[in-house]
Amino acid sequence: MTKNIKALVLFSGGLDSMLSALILRDREIRVTPMCFFSYFFNCDKASSAAKEIGFKLRKEDFSAEQLKIVKSPRYGRGSGMNPCVDCHLLMLKKAGRIMKKEGYDFVVTGEVLGQRPFSQNKGALELMERKAGLKGMIVRPLSLKLLPKTIPEKKGLIQREWFYDIRGRSRKPQLALAGRFKIKNVPTPAGGCILTDPVFSQRLKKLFELKKNFNGSDVDLVKSGRVFFKGNVLIVVARNEAECKELLKKRKRGDLVLEPYSFPGPTVLVRKIKKSSREEMIDCGIKLLLDYTKNVPEDPVIEILPFPKSY
Ligand code: SF4
Structure with missing residues (x-):
């Protein structure tokens, strides 16, 4: 040099x-x-x-x-x-x-x-x-x-x-x-910024409309799974086992996590984005959990997971 x-x-x-x-x-x-x-x-x-x-x-x-x-x-x-x-x-x-x-x-x-x-x-x-x-x-x-x-x-x-x-x-x-320069693996021109992804952008736009002061944790939440905005809550329904585990890691204090207890089905996370009651959160979560369950039993039992003590 x-x-x-x-x-x-x-x-x-x-x-x-x-x-x-x-x-x-x-x-x-x-x-x-x-x-x-x-x-x-x-x-x-x-x-x-x-x-x-x-x-x-x-x-x-x-x-x-x-x-x-x-x-x-x-x-x-x-x-x-x-x-x-x-x-x-x-x-x-x-x-x-x-x-x-x-x-x-x-x-x-x-x-x-x-x-x-x-x-x-x-x-x-x-x-x-x-x-x-x-x-x-x-x-x-x-x-x-x-x-x-x-x-x-x-x-x-x-x-x-x-x-x-x-x-x-x-x-x-x-x-x-x-x-x-003998570069063996020439990278493809595709960028890795999810802000240019149309699906993610739509989700973020909606989040921004409803919650102007959204934060990084909200962004993380709308990155994966099926995302819904209903009334004053944001709901994410996991699509597979990996997303179920991911949702558990992404939960914050105040979020509600629902899991089917007596039947196979998706994990669902509910987060309030505006003032909303626990009842509203539970109702929205249960509805979507059942909507995305293939075979709903006659008396489905759904568990609300307690917030882990170690958090
Ligand atoms: S916002 Fe635009 S400039 Fe910034 S990282 Fe994403 S694609 Fe690149």
């Missing part, structure tokens, strides 16, 4: 971020790939990708901050509940703070000019940089030759000719580079 130059790479685990990290490492720059995680996505893809190319991944939890912008995005949402512009800006701002605090020389992203017509055109990239307080400090190795000169270039930390002039949506140039 000749000059001890340090780069902080926003690393999603997609091919573009892998290549960006490798291009810099190839020039003896000390690269730290960093992945953000939250209630809505994890670092699993980034971890495997980092391992594949021999990096140790840094993971940053930004759940609380991201939850705020999911509820109230300044720049709107995508097709679902995904506030991508605000979210990306938040990631850049956080990366910028880490860069300054820990002495990194610049921030790196795998962005490719024109890959997404609205968010990755020249104007949009520059605007994000400025709003994140990182003007000239973001290096985009795959498209750098097409973009204005960066501060690290002006300082002589990096050379323009090390980088590329990739533009547009085709993945051909990246796949060729992947071959050059």
Whole structure:
């Protein structure tokens, strides 16, 4: 590492971020790939990708901050509940703070000019940089030759000719580079953020309509199972054994968990999202438990599980 130059790479685990990290490492720059995680996505893809190319991944939890912008995005949402512009800006701002605090020389992203017509055109990239307080400090190795000169270039930390002039949506140039860097498992472009999932987005939208101050535990609850909103309660019906166990782990004080006692059927969790009586919770839970039981006996016995003492 000749000059001890340090780069902080926003690393999603997609091919573009892998290549960006490798291009810099190839020039003896000390690269730290960093992945953000939250209630809505994890670092699993980034971890495997980092391992594949021999990096140790840094993971940053930004759940609380991201939850705020999911509820109230300044720049709107995508097709679902995904506030991508605000979210990306938040990631850049956080990366910028880490860069300054820990002495990194610049921030790196795998962005490719024109890959997404609205968010990755020249104007949009520059605007994000400025709003994140990182003007000239973001290096985009795959498209750098097409973009204005960066501060690290002006300082002589990096050379323009090390980088590329990739533009547009085709993945051909990246796949060729992947071959050059001998990446064996090229990741698929699919993202892992459930905010872009239409079914999950619908659930979250409904939750938000009914409970403006929903929290991370509510988000976890609507991630799996069959989800219903009835009156003032949220009900989740497990679809299989694994989800039955999951629901028991997700329960919070005040939730009601119902299980069939004398017959096979699903576990059901009921959570009040507005003021509601225990009777309302029990009625809603029992109705759905029976609706999703194949063979209901004549006198079904349903158990209300007590809240565990160890909680
Ligand atoms: S897809 Fe999800 S993680 Fe990615 S920028 Fe949009 S909201 Fe953020």
